[in-house]
Amino acid sequence: xxxxxxxxxxxxKNPIIPASGTFGFGEEFSELYDLNILGSIMIKATSLEExxxxxxxxxxxxxxxxxxxxxxxxxxxxxxxNQKLKFLSQFEFPVIANIVGKTIDEYVEVARRxxxxxxxxxxxxxxSCPNVKSGxxxxxxxxxxxxxxxxxxxKVSKVPVYIKLSPNVTNIVExxxxxxxxxxxxxxxxxxxxxxRIDLKTKKPILANKTGGFSGPAIKPVAIRMIYQVYEAxxxxxxxxxxxxxSEDVLEFLYAGASAVAxxxxxxxxxxxxKEIIEDLPNVLQxxxxxxxxxxxxxxxxxxN
Amino acid sequence: MIKDFFxxxxxxxxxxxxxxxxxxxxxxxxxAKCGQFIHISLGDQSMLLRRPISISQxxxxxxxxxxxxxxxxxxxxxxxxxxEELDIIGPLGNSFPLVNNKKxxxxxxxxxxxxxxxxxxxxxxxxxxxxxLAFKNKDCIIYxxxxxxxxxxxxxxxxxxxxxxxxxxxxxxTNQLDFDVLYSCGPSILLQKLDEKYYKQKEGYLSFEERMAxxxxxxxxxxxxxxxxxxxxxxxxxxFKLGEMVYETKx
Numbered sequence: 001x002x003x004x005x006x007x008x009x010x011x012x013k014n015p016i017i018p019a020s021g022t023f024g025f026g027e028e029f030s031e032l033y034d035l036n037i038l039g040s041i042m043i044k045a046t047s048l049e050e051x052x053x054x055x056x057x058x059x060x061x062x063x064x065x066x067x068x069x070x071x072x073x074x075x076x077x078x079x080x081x082n083q084k085l086k087f088l089s090q091f092e093f094p095v096i097a098n099i100v101g102k103t104i105d106e107y108v109e110v111a112r113r114x115x116x117x118x119x120x121x122x123x124x125x126x127x128s129c130p131n132v133k134s135g136x137x138x139x140x141x142x143x144x145x146x147x148x149x150x151x152x153x154x155k156v157s158k159v160p161v162y163i164k165l166s167p168n169v170t171n172i173v174e175x176x177x178x179x180x181x182x183x184x185x186x187x188x189x190x191x192x193x194x195x196x197r198i199d200l201k202t203k204k205p206i207l208a209n210k211t212g213g214f215s216g217p218a219i220k221p222v223a224i225r226m227i228y229q230v231y232e233a234x235x236x237x238x239x240x241x242x243x244x245x246x247s248e249d250v251l252e253f254l255y256a257g258a259s260a261v262a263x264x265x266x267x268x269x270x271x272x273x274x275k276e277i278i279e280d281l282p283n284v285l286q287x288x289x290x291x292x293x294x295x296x297x298x299x300x301x302x303x304x305n
Numbered sequence: 306m307i308k309d310f311f312x313x314x315x316x317x318x319x320x321x322x323x324x325x326x327x328x329x330x331x332x333x334x335x336x337a338k339c340g341q342f343i344h345i346s347l348g349d350q351s352m353l354l355r356r357p358i359s360i361s362q363x364x365x366x367x368x369x370x371x372x373x374x375x376x377x378x379x380x381x382x383x384x385x386x387x388x389e390e391l392d393i394i395g396p397l398g399n400s401f402p403l404v405n406n407k408k409x410x411x412x413x414x415x416x417x418x419x420x421x422x423x424x425x426x427x428x429x430x431x432x433x434x435x436x437x438l439a440f441k442n443k444d445c446i447i448y449x450x451x452x453x454x455x456x457x458x459x460x461x462x463x464x465x466x467x468x469x470x471x472x473x474x475x476x477x478x479t480n481q482l483d484f485d486v487l488y489s490c491g492p493s494i495l496l497q498k499l500d501e502k503y504y505k506q507k508e509g510y511l512s513f514e515e516r517m518a519x520x521x522x523x524x525x526x527x528x529x530x531x532x533x534x535x536x537x538x539x540x541x542x543x544x545f546k547l548g549e550m551v552y553e554t555k556x
Contacts, residue, residue, distance in 0.1 A: 024523040028540070031306070044525075052535055059516045059526040061354045061378075066518065073525045073535070216353055268519040268526075269346070269353050271394070272308060 001282040002292040008185035009122035009160035012039035019264035020098035025084035040093045045100040050076035055208035060197045065216025069131045069209035094121020102135040112156040128166030128191035140166040143178035150182025160185035176230040188239040190223045216265040217243045224256045231257025247284040255300040307332045310390040322374045331366035333395045339424040343395030344520040361419035371419035405431040410484035412437045414491025429455035439473035474498045504548035
């Protein structure tokens with residue numbers, strides 16, 4: 001069974017990647033299993049300076065999913081480069097560095113510096129976090145800004161650039177095309193949907209940030225639909241994510257047009273989920289008649305099915 | 306840390322809305338220390354997040370937890386039957402540091418009382434214990450008799466039906482207790498008041514809680530603000546030293 005896929009900057013032994021923000025920098029999970037089995041790791045969003053994130057509560061449960069409003073807490077690029085990426089360099093895979101900034105200049109500076117690190121295979125530009133006041137989603141909902149930020153990051157990055165798209169837009173295809181026009185090498189999608197829960201006793205939003213990013217199995221159909229639409233419109237590869245909890249889900253994302261996938265929320269529920277999916281994936285591929293995972297990518301779009 | 310399925314041996318109502326569950330979990334019991342917690346999956350796709358619950362006792366190859374029905378998740382947990390297997394990760398978090406030859410004060414408030422039971426058992430061997438147990442009213446009292454085996458128990462009830470009338474802080478403000486080391490688990494307001502009252506004078510350890518997701522330190526969902534930067538309640542805690550927490554910035 002062939003599980004390897006080749007994407008710009010990313011020769012992956014399999015298409016399974018823990019999603020940014022759900023796996024830290026791999027340290028906690030490395031105590032549970034050998035991370036070398038993974039295709040790659042999308043590290044926690046990294047900014048120029050250390051960020052403390054939002055007040056607590058940062059977590060709320062929802063039907064079939066959860067809300068989070070962590071707010072991009074991270075130790076800043078110096079610690080990420082000197083400690084976190086150094087720690088990850090013991091593993092074989094190329095790292096996908098998720099980057100964020102409050103201004104375009106900050107994005108560009110983080111991109112320039114982090115793309116020089118040897119084990120970084122690609123950048124994932126987070127223009128879609130719904131939980132911060134400046135940066136994040138503010139850049140991801142306007143096609144002109146998406147084009148601008150992509151173009152500027154592409155100019156300085158030593159590695160391929162993937163733009164992480166937000167589902168909180170009217171027309172995601174328009175945003176995807178703007179990223180492609182700006183020179184993006186690929187897209188990752190989708191980030192969380194903006195949501196809210198209210199406590200019946202306190203009569204106030206549960207999250208201190210009031211709103212949070214909605215993720216988990218409940219959002220899967222939204223992700224599948226958006227990947228399907230974007231695949232038809234762009235020529236760059238897509239890394240798909242949004243509610244994946246099984247190898248059947250992985251196959252559904254590949255059918256829709258993703259070339260690889262990221263597992264997010266389910267890492268928080270079952271810390272062994274990526275390992276279990278990697279082990280089960282060949283069985284599911286075989287069950288549906290495939291010998292090579294590359295044959296599944298975008299198959300839902302074929303007219304001759 | 307283990308993730309596995311373990312059978313329920315007992316799931317019994319011991320007080321209004323409060324259940325005691327015994328789980329046959331040799332692999333967890335072997336490593337578990339006082340103050341650590343387990344992270345329980347409800348096995349229900351609509352309620353995905355695990356529930357972090359402190360270990361209240363470790364008895365041979367069994368662990369005991371005690372929980373109050375507080376929402377749909379704990380309600381579902383209360384309906385679990387004997388022999389049903391629970392998907393559990395644990396033991397997680399740090400533990401209460403143990404002391405010797407000291408005068409110790411344990412302070413438990415409400416559902417924060419059970420996590421002190423294993424600690425009382427361990428500490429009672431080499432220390433002198435005063436145990437202050439605070440509840441709302443008579444119908445909330447748990448584990449009173451068990452704690453009496455390990456030290457001098459002082460009961461306070463907000464309702465005043467028995468024992469001292471008032472809460473734990475009211476008691477400490479009006480009575481002098483001679484102690485070297487303090488341990489507490491209970492509502493955050495109790496922990497904060499104890500911290501403010503004693504942090505400059507005493508050695509002490511407080512067990513905090515926060516809404517959690519992963520429980521292993523990866524997601525940063527349960528951070529708290531300490532004098533030494535932000536820390537994760539699940540991984541760096543749940544036990545923090547007196548004086549470590551910062552309260553003025555509501556985190």
